[in-house]
Amino acid sequence: MRKIIATSALPYANGSIHLGHLVEYIQTDIWVRYQRLVGNEIHYICADDTHGTPIMLRAEKEGISPEQLVENVHKEHSADFSDFNISFDNFYSTNSIENKNLSEALYKSLVGNNKIEAKEIEQFYDDKKNMFLPDRFIKGTCPKCKANDQYGDSCESCGTTYSPTDLIDAYSVLTGSKPVKKKTEHYFFKLSECESFLSEWTQSDTLQKEALNKLQEWFKAGLADWDISRDAPYFGFEIPGAPGKYFYVWLDAPIGYMASFKNYADKNNLSYDEFWNKDSTTELVHFIGKDILYFHALFWPATLKYSGHRTPSKIYAHGFLTVNGEKMSKSRGTFITARSYIDAFKTPDYLRYYYFSKLNDSMGDIDLSLDDFIVKVNSDLIGKLVNIPSRTSGFVTKFFDNKIMLTTYFNESESQILVNNILLSKDEVTRLFEARQFSKICRLLISHVESVNEFVNNKEPWILAKDDAHKMKDSYLHEVCSAALQSFRLLSIYLSPIMPDLTKKIASFFNQEEFSSIDNLLSDVTTIKNYEHLLKRVEQKDVDIMVESNKNN
Structure with a gap:
């Protein structure tokens, strides 16, 4: 450990x-x-x-x-x-x-x-404010790259650090006046x-x-x-x-x-x-x-x-965050506070998932496209992930007393392969988590989610449910729905570090308190609760409210 x-x-x-x-x-x-x-x-x-x-x-x-x-x-x-x-x-x-x-x-x-060494230095002093100016209260032109409006300690454009007195055309952020130089003793780390x-x-x-x-x-x-x-x-x-x-x-x-x-x-x-x-x-x-x-x-x-x-x-x-491809802006409402997001969406899981889908191990910037945010959340989470239990759990509740089959009792190779492929991804998922390759994990897990939905589409449990022979315990209908739900549970364990609110609800759906370990993935989960809505769709109006609340604040 x-x-x-x-x-x-x-x-x-x-x-x-x-x-x-x-x-x-x-x-x-x-x-x-x-x-x-x-x-x-x-x-x-x-x-x-x-x-x-x-x-x-x-x-x-x-x-x-x-x-x-x-x-x-x-x-x-x-x-x-x-x-x-x-x-x-x-x-x-x-x-x-x-x-x-x-x-x-x-x-x-x-x-x-x-x-540590004491040195007498010259430092900028604001005569109007009667104080020495700290680095962040002096602005001017970077002495290296000549970028304008840079602070007195480092350039945000080229990353160079320097003494405030090295700035070109320096001015006081507090009063706008040109600062004067005064001598003072400072302590330096060598x-x-x-x-x-x-x-x-x-x-x-x-x-x-x-x-x-x-x-x-x-x-x-x-x-x-x-x-x-x-x-x-x-x-x-x-x-x-x-x-x-x-x-x-x-x-x-x-x-x-x-x-x-x-x-x-x-x-x-x-x-x-x-x-x-x-x-x-x-x-x-x-x-x-x-x-x-x-x-x-x-x-x-x-x-x-x-x-x-x-x-x-x-x-x-x-790296940094841009919103809609540009630097965050108060006038456009894209300098978005954490509180305004929570007020609009009530859960952090949408944003946590969106960042997860973008982040990797590099220092590159990422972009929050608000249009893409709506599409990705609704497509991946609503249309694909929680679509799995919403399409299958009702049959388990109606015909099988909320009991699901353990994977060891599956008879069909397709059911076994579906679950085993997700199980076999564990080493790759853990390797990518450790390496902070989050966007790669996202693509891998969503590909499994799509495979589960394709499996359900092909097996058509809604058709099987019309045949009385499939309404018996351990029937083909029971196995199909159980394979989909067991797959959903495994994927939710992998996703639990990303969306703790959602996956805690999913754990409860499987009569578990939470997903706390990635070991023993095939636990003896044999029952589910009646399915309740897990997530709501992201609406354009919610995004609009959030953006408007941040304009000029």
């Missing part, structure tokens, strides 16, 4: 969860649920990322404390994740005593290993001294090929030391021994993975050190967006290494 910590990137506590965020959380959750299904010990850890100037300024605007703001947002995020069946074992906050203690401890270890370690670490099959290629570009350009401090006023943790200086949010945010696990481990009698000490034999798997690869594949492993901790086992980066 493997022991794994899995994480999704920490959502920033400065706004609502939207469908772009959910690409990552749904992808991670499917992989985590698969690991549970095969019996591995996995702990899914996350937290709200709560520090930084944006939080401080939003709280000031709303007339509340930063602590109250992040508490309010945490409740909202927790409700959204719960309603999308994101099965965190612990969803915590980086504004915690565990994170404060761990951040200070890691920093002191880095100081002890001579990896990333430039870590290249040898990082080069070796990245060769250990930790990263996707695309991510590794990107890192090679950064190595070639040369690694710069990393500014890990910010000046007051700042909402965060003050650096020990440096009054008025605070840890940059990107230092304490990933430490939030450790802090969330520490909080969880202490409450559940788990060994924190077993998972985080430098000799740990457990796995640490991060799911992230490709836009934060630099932080997770360079700063984070180097910080862990030189503070005496284990490094990540895998970092899986994904």
Whole structure:
């Protein structure tokens, strides 16, 4: 049995969860649920990322404390994740005593290993606001690719990281004024001294090929030391021994993975050190967006290494979400919040299935075509998957007292082949789950669903039911319907990590509490309940309501 910590990137506590965020959380959750299904010990850890100037300024605007703001947002995020069946074992906050203690401890270890250096630097200062400007409150033209309106820490167009003072035609996001340069002392992590370690670490099959290629570009350009401090006023943790200086949010945010696990481990009698000490034999798997690869594949492993901790086992980066082929837009209503989706459709399974059908192991972007969303959900789930029990279970209820035949009693080779083909897919399904090749699993399983429907079409149970000879127990009608239903049950087990709401209903239909294991697929299921409608069709009006509710919000 493997022991794994899995994480999704920490959502920033400065706004609502939207469908772009959910690409990552749904992808991670499917992989985590698969690991549970095969019996591995996995702990899914996350937290709200709560520090930084944006939080401080939003709280000031709303007339509340930063602590109250992040508490309010945490409740909202927790409700959204719960309603999308994101099965965190612990969803915590980086504004915690565990994170404060761990951040200070890691920093002191880095100081002890001579990896921290104080330097006097020039930084942008907004005279109108009377404060040093954090990276995200400075915009300008990228010094490398010349893309306009890029933030002061990294370019969203080419991925380059830089100092805010390197921006061309920089301006303050807060006031629009041209910032002035002022000298201040900051603390730097000596990333430039870590290249040898990082080069070796990245060769250990930790990263996707695309991510590794990107890192090679950064190595070639040369690694710069990393500014890990910010000046007051700042909402965060003050650096020990440096009054008025605070840890940059990107230092304490990933430490939030450790802090969330520490909080969880202490409450559940788990060994924190077993998972985080430098000799740990457990796995640490991060799911992230490709836009934060630099932080997770360079700063984070180097910080862990030189503070005496284990490094990540895998970092899986994904691409962005477009809607209808374009960047999400508030004016078009395609910057869609998680809450507006749930309000419109009531279940997360439609979106979870749609993302599942699109996702793979690459860093490529995926598109949510709202027209395709309607067609795919209605075709695959309504027209094909739940069509199987709706067409066959009624005969079992009417003629066979809700009892289905075990596959060992099938007499016809076609019935046996139908079920066996699905059983024999288990190794391929598990291999593809592990590799995050979700779209391939989707195609494989839907092909089986289509085979079951074709089997039912060819056997025509509605015709067989007209012959009294087929209304007897263990008759051909009984076998046909049982083969279809047993196949449906097996496919639902494979699909349980993707659509937990639907498959829990299906498990109940087979008089089971839930599908919790992929072992012993042919259990002694002998009865079904009376069939009740499992899913409703997606209607255009529901999509329209969702889009309209997001326009200009």
